[in-house]
Amino acid sequence: MTLTDRVPAESRSDVRRELDAVFATLLSEDYSVDALSLFVQGHPSSDFVVGSQFALRSHRLLSEAV
Known part of the structure; x- marks a missing residue:
């Protein structure tokens, strides 16, 4: 998942289910x-x-890429 664009409306419930399953614990x-x-x-x-x-x-700042 990137911050480049929004998750399309028609995919949001599927993505939410997947994220809930991965991060529930x-x-x-x-x-x-x-x-x-x-x-x-x-x-x-x-x-x-x-x-x-x-x-x-x-x-x-802890560190910064060169």
């Missing part, structure tokens, strides 16, 4: 998120790579 557990990673893609056929990571609550 994770959503029933307590956990903390301490970092946010932003992924970038050089061109449409390339792999996504970590572009930068941010520590949450500290406003500090």
